[in-house]
Amino acid sequence: MKKVLFVESRRLCYGSSYYLIDRLIRFFKQKKIEVEFFDYDALCNDPQKLETFSKKSFDAIFDINSQLPGIYQDDTLFLEHLDIPFFHRILDHPLHLHPSLQVPYQKECVICLDEHHKRYLQKKYPHIHHVIALPFLAKVPEKQIPFSKRKYAFLFPATYIPLSYLEDQIKERNASDLLIAKEILSLCIQGSREDFENLYQSLAKEDKKEMDAERIYRVRFVDRYVRAGLREFVLEQFASHDIVMDIVGDNWEYSQLYKNKAFHFHPSCSYQESLSYIANAKTVLNVEPLFREAMHDRITNAFCCGAVVVSDPCEALETNFTDRKEYLGYHFAQLKTPDSFWKLLQTEEKLEEIAIAGQKKYRSLYAYENRMEMLLKELEKAVQAMKKIDKQS
Structure with missing residues (x-):
């Protein structure tokens, strides 16, 4: 992946979505991956601006507890206009994300919290072809209070x-x-x-x-x-x-x-x-x-x-x-x-x-850097798998 679009379509409690996306963006930049970010406030103030991204070229789009599957552009799913891998990180049991998970998008990859959630997704949402289990990631602070x-x-x-x-x-x-x-x-x-x-x-x-x-x-x-x-x-x-x-x-x-x-x-x-x-x-x-x-x-x-x-x-x-x-x-x-x-x-x-x-x-x-490296490798695998689907179709 060379260029990724991060979208914050839902503001999670205490601004945790912004914090977690920011951490991911920092890691992607360290890996020399170009990043653009469209945050929740921008989406609320000018939702039409989201359409401008469909005219740009990205290798993937990333969102947390996403509402993107419910957003349409010219009566077509916004994601279909982009036609790129959609990495959907969910931070709760999948049952609470049903409105977005039920919308079929061929290039969606869901990143859930554990293998149990993964099995639930694979059973209840067979249209989602790529599911990755990744726990909450936390980073050890640079300075620690005794x-x-x-x-x-x-x-x-x-x-x-x-x-x-x-x-x-x-x-x-x-x-x-x-x-x-x-x-x-x-x-x-x-x-x-x-x-x-x-x-x-x-x-x-x-x-x-x-x-x-x-x-x-x-x-x-x-x-x-x-x-x-x-x-x-x-x-x-x-x-x-x-x-x-x-x-x-x-x-x-x-x-x-x-x-x-x-x-x-x-x-x-x-x-x-x-x-x-x-x-x-x-x-x-x-x-x-x-x-x-x-x-x-x-x-x-x-x-x-x-x-x-x-x-x-x-x-x-x-x-x-x-x-x-x-x-x-x-x-x-x-x-x-x-x-x-x-x-x-x-x-x-x-x-x-x-x-x-x-x-x-x-x-x-659970070393943070190791887990982030593992995530990036899994995302790259999903991108390659989706490219094969494109060639077959």
């Missing part, structure tokens, strides 16, 4: 979504789904790690035929309800143990936990600023958003910054890291009972050992 001098003993960077809002969204679509949402939440707290779509299908007593992508998308607010409910449950357990915690993100003033004296709330900030919070934290709490395999970026950023990862299980953590030595794991049901987990949170010497070991292991497995 563990003992860090300001935040315990940090949770996240957005609060009221369960009442999600309940309303569910009831607007199908009132009976609210009971199912609560049952799935209860099963997850009890320890179930079954796929969301399988849990929903069994509780909804759907016919045995597997739910298609459109059907799963229609119950996306059930998925979001379970995520938010797990987050609320975990924080309630930490509050009951009087764990002092700093929480950074939107909407926490609407939470009942906002009045908790052990919790210190900070206003919303940019993604870049949130990394500064993590770099100044001794421990970082994570609650997985129903990812069975992939580590959330709270985990990868915490490892890179030398903070202790405190998280419920996911396959990437359990397979590659040792609990109580390189990270501190918890199970939802366990949080309600006395356990050495709570004692460890108060033992700074042991926490520092875990932080050092976790960062060392992460750097050996």
